[in-house]
Each structure stands twice: as structure tokens, then as C-alpha cells.
Amino acid sequence: xxxxxxxxxxxxxxxxxxxxxxxxxxxxxxxxxxxxxxxxxxxxxxxxxxxxxxxxxxxxxxxxxxxxxxxxxxxxxxxxxxxxxxxxxxxxxxxxxxxxxxxxxxxxxxxxxxxxxxxxxxxxxxxxxxxxxxxxxxxxxxxxxxxxxxxxxxxxxxxxxxxxxxxxxxxxxxxxxxxxxxxxxxxxxxxxxxxxxxxxxxxxxxxxxxxxxxxxxxxxxxxxxxxxxxxxxxxxxxxxxxxxx
Amino acid sequence: xxxxxxxxxxxxxxxxxxxxxxxxxxxxxxxxxxxxxxxxxxxxxxxxxxxxxxxxxxxxxxxxxxxxxxxxxxxxxxxxxxxxxxxxxxxxxxxxxxxxxxxxxxxxxxxxxxxxxxxxxxxxxxxxxxxxxxxxxxxxxxxxxxxxxxxxxxxxxxxxxxxxxxxxxxxxxxxxxxxxxxxxxxxxxxxxxxxxxxxxxxxxxxxxxxxxxxxxxxxxxxxxxxxxxxxxxxxxxxxxxxxxx
Numbered sequence: 001x002x003x004x005x006x007x008x009x010x011x012x013x014x015x016x017x018x019x020x021x022x023x024x025x026x027x028x029x030x031x032x033x034x035x036x037x038x039x040x041x042x043x044x045x046x047x048x049x050x051x052x053x054x055x056x057x058x059x060x061x062x063x064x065x066x067x068x069x070x071x072x073x074x075x076x077x078x079x080x081x082x083x084x085x086x087x088x089x090x091x092x093x094x095x096x097x098x099x100x101x102x103x104x105x106x107x108x109x110x111x112x113x114x115x116x117x118x119x120x121x122x123x124x125x126x127x128x129x130x131x132x133x134x135x136x137x138x139x140x141x142x143x144x145x146x147x148x149x150x151x152x153x154x155x156x157x158x159x160x161x162x163x164x165x166x167x168x169x170x171x172x173x174x175x176x177x178x179x180x181x182x183x184x185x186x187x188x189x190x191x192x193x194x195x196x197x198x199x200x201x202x203x204x205x206x207x208x209x210x211x212x213x214x215x216x217x218x219x220x221x222x223x224x225x226x227x228x229x230x231x232x233x234x235x236x237x238x239x240x241x242x243x244x245x
Numbered sequence: 246x247x248x249x250x251x252x253x254x255x256x257x258x259x260x261x262x263x264x265x266x267x268x269x270x271x272x273x274x275x276x277x278x279x280x281x282x283x284x285x286x287x288x289x290x291x292x293x294x295x296x297x298x299x300x301x302x303x304x305x306x307x308x309x310x311x312x313x314x315x316x317x318x319x320x321x322x323x324x325x326x327x328x329x330x331x332x333x334x335x336x337x338x339x340x341x342x343x344x345x346x347x348x349x350x351x352x353x354x355x356x357x358x359x360x361x362x363x364x365x366x367x368x369x370x371x372x373x374x375x376x377x378x379x380x381x382x383x384x385x386x387x388x389x390x391x392x393x394x395x396x397x398x399x400x401x402x403x404x405x406x407x408x409x410x411x412x413x414x415x416x417x418x419x420x421x422x423x424x425x426x427x428x429x430x431x432x433x434x435x436x437x438x439x440x441x442x443x444x445x446x447x448x449x450x451x452x453x454x455x456x457x458x459x460x461x462x463x464x465x466x467x468x469x470x471x472x473x474x475x476x477x478x479x480x481x482x483x484x485x486x487x488x489x490x
Contacts (some may be wrong), residue, residue: 025366027349095449110336114331114333114336115329115330115331115333116333116334116335117334118290118295118327118329118333118334119327119329119335121319121322122293122295122322122325122326122327123293123321123322123323123346123347123350123351123399124319124322124347125350126319127316231251
């Protein structure tokens with residue numbers, strides 16, 4: 001019963017956000033700020049995640065295929081395809097559920113419990129348009145960009161790890177990557193990151209916007225936003241794979 | 246004029262108050278008093294529809310605010326300024342920007358005009374030297390005064406004060422009381438003061454509404470309150486250290 005009530009309130013908030021999305025002048029300034037916070041500010045951590053994911057995948061693939069009589073280019077194919085179709089979007093999503101989701105839920109939760117949202121409403125602002133719409137839009141606009149960053153640095157990290165460990169020469173790695181490259185995999189990765197951006201920011205906005213109590217309430221909403229964001233990313237990942245692959 | 250008619254509110258199974266009715270004439274300063282947790286702040290948030298009642302009406306100049314579309318409610322809200330209990334200042338911007346905030350969205354003033362208006366508003370509350378301070382640098386009394394400067398910046402017809410003197414030392418509380426009187430006299434504003442500070446009531450109020458036992462326990466002028474033999478009202482008043490007889 002409680003779950004249905006929560007779903008109803010979440011849907012209602014999204015409906016309000018959709019209706020408010022026409023009030024561009026209200027959220028224009030916030031949207032640009034959020035694009036920077038969600039996108040530009042997340043680039044360093046996404047680069048790091050990409051590099052290490054690609055590196056570890058390459059080293060582990062080389063280790064597992066060490067005694068198999070297959071061309072070294074296979075490692076490049078496995079790593080690049082895995083990154084493009086799954087890892088760049090999912091691992092970035094999980095990391096961003098912590099970084100972006102927690103920040104959004106904490107910001108809005110603090111604004112709620114300190115009556116700043118009431119203050120906005122009392123001045124005549126549409127608080128959903130002012131606070132929720134720019135954050136969700138920034139999520140769905142910037143997550144695909146971060147997916148590209150994670151993919152580039154993931155494959156780059158894989159090439160570097162293969163080269164420095166001596167397990168795969170760059171030419172073989174790239175040969176394998178090109179051989180098994182399907183544009184649909186990139187489209188699928190984009191689509192996933194778009195969905196993950198929406199999931200993380202909308203859940204975080206919902207949890208923060210309806211936070212109650214003081215510091216404890218904000219802490220609870222932040223934790224729930226992060227945990228639920230991760231769970232729904234994994235669920236959406238499964239559903240998208242089942243439906244589209 | 247504000248007319249509250251048969252207002253009833255509950256949160257889940259908990260009844261806050263039932264059938265509360267009273268009228269606030271233009272130019273009056275009305276104090277809403279009652280024990281902590283009796284729903285004074287909840288009542289305040291119904292007057293400009295920040296909360297919705299279970300039943301009843303709030304008529305602003307004859308129009309029920311709960312029958313209006315959200316867009317019209319937002320327009321009506323701009324007739325109100327609110328000084329929130331914790332001041333509700335936006336902590337991401339400084340003092341000047343907090344006060345300028347509504348002007349930037351709801352007026353066509355030039356930057357120079359906004360500057361002059363904000364500084365004039367800060368002069369009223371004796372904080373012209375603090376314009377560039379971060380809100381985290383302000384003391385409790387200063388935060389209240391900045392909140393008040395922001396509340397009057399759009400030249401509202403009504404101003405609502407939620408526990409304006411709570412948490413302040415007696416001297417600073419007196420300064421806030423003086424400002425409430427100054428605002429009412431200078432701008433001919435109708436004021437609603439939510440408080441349990443009887444000293445403040447005696448200084449600023451023309452009329453008093455006493456919330457008690459989940460209903461409007463007593464309503465009348467300050468002079469009538471001083472002569473009243475209502476047992477519950479007297480118990481509340483005499484619990485204060487101030488004698489009014």
C-alpha cells in the first residue's frame with residue numbers, strides 16, 4: 001500500500017514537472033548551472049571509472065584467454081564491446097547515482113526542511129519548475145555525454161593496459177574492436193544512459209522534494225535516493241536488454 | 246481582507262484543528278497564539294495555500310484561494326510576504342541576492358533599480374552594511390531581518406510572521422517587534438503574527454486569535470483579551486512571565 005502511495009506521488013511530481021517544462025524562463029538559469037554540475041563536474045570521476053574499467057577488463061581478459069589459441073585481437077573485441085554495450089553506461093550510472101543522486105536529494109531535502117521551498121512557493125514561484133525540471137533535464141541531457149566520455153576513456157584505458165602489460169599490442173586491440181563494432185551497440189548505450197539519467201535525477205528530486213524532518217530526514221532521503229537509483233538502474237538495464245537486444 | 250471559514254485540517258488520523266473561522270480586516274495586526282504544536286504555523290501555511298485543508302475556505306478579498314487554479318494561487322501569493330521561522334534564506338546566494346531574488350524574476354527593473362530597492366529594503370532593517378555577507382555569516386537576529394527585507398521587497402499587501410522572535414534574546418526580539426510595527430505603519434500592511442511570545446503579542450497586536458484544544462479557543466481585540474475571563478486563555482497568558490492585567 002505504501003509502495004503504491006509512493007508511486008502515485010512520484011508520478012504526480014513527474015506530471016507536474018512535465019506540465020511545468022513550458023515555463024522555460026523560470027528554470028533557464030538553473031538548467032545551465034545543473035548542466036555544469038551534472039556534466040562538467042562529473043567528467044573527472046567518469047574518466048577515472050572509464051580508465052580503470054577498461055584496464056581491468058583488458059588484464060582479466062588477457063589472463064583468462066592466456067592459454068586459449070585465439071587471436072589477441074579478440075581481447076580488444078571483448079573489452080570494447082563490453083564497454084560500449086554495458087559497462088560505460090551501467091558503471092557510470094551507478095557512480096553517478098552516488099555523486100549526482102545524493103547531491104540532488106540533499107540539496108532539495110535541505111531546502112524542504114529549512115522551508116526554502118515554501119519560501120519559493122510563497123513568492124509565487126512554481127517550485128517544481130524551478131527545482132525539479134532543470135535537474136531532470138540536466139540528467140537526461142548530460143548522462144549520454146558522460147557515456148561517451150566513459151566509453152572513450154574505457155577503451156583508451158584498455159589499450160594502455162594491454163600495451164604496458166605486454167598482453168595486447170594496440171594494433172591488435174583496435175583491430176578486434178573494429179571487427180566487432182556494431183553501431184547499434186552505441187545507440188543502445190546512449191539509450192541506456194538517457195534512461196539512467198532520468199531514473200537517477202527524478203528519484204533524487206522526488207526523495208529530496210518530499211523530505212521530512214531535520215538532518216535525519218535529509219540523510220534518509222539521500223540514502224533512499226542513492227539506493228533506489230542503483231536498484232532501478234540495474235532493473236532498467238535488465239529490461240532494456242530483454243526488450244531491445 | 247482575509248476571511249477564514251470553517252477550516253479543518255488533519256494529518257492522517259491526527260486532527261490539527263476543526264472549524265476555525267475568523268476575519269482579518271485590512272490594516273490589522275493579528276496575533277495567532279497557542280501552545281507549541283497546536284497548529285499555528287499550519288494555519289499560516291493555509292492562508293496562502295501552501296497547505297490544503299480537509300475542508301473550509303480562505304477568502305482573499307472575497308475569493309476562495311483553494312478554488313483557484315495553481316497559476317492564480319501563485320498570483321495571489323505575491324500579495325503576501327512571509328518571514329519564516331528559520332528565515333528560509335537561500336544559502337547558495339548572499340544577502341543582497343536573497344533580497345533581489347524575487348525582483349529578478351517578477352519585475353522588469355534594471356540592475357540599478359534593483360540595487361537601489363534592495364539597499365532601501367536593507368536600510369529599513371538596519372542591515373545596509375551586510376549586503377555582501379554570506380547568509381552563513383549572519384546571526385539569528387540578522388537572518389530574521391534579512392528575511393523581513395526579502396518579505397517586503399515585492400511590496401505585499403499582507404505580511405505573515407512565523408514565530409518572529411523565537412530563539413532571539415530579549416533585546417533583539419524587541420528590535421524585531423519594533424520592525425513589525427514599523428512595517429505595518431510605513432506600508433499600511435495587514436500583518437499576521439504567529440507566536441507564543443506574549444510580550445510580542447502585547448507590543449504588536451490589534452487582535453488575537455487563540456488556538457486551543459484543536460479549535461479556535463478565543464478571538465478578540467487586545468483590550469478584550471486583557472479583560473477576558475476565558476479560563477484556557479488566562480491559563481495560557483498567565484503561564485507567561487508577563488502580567489497583562
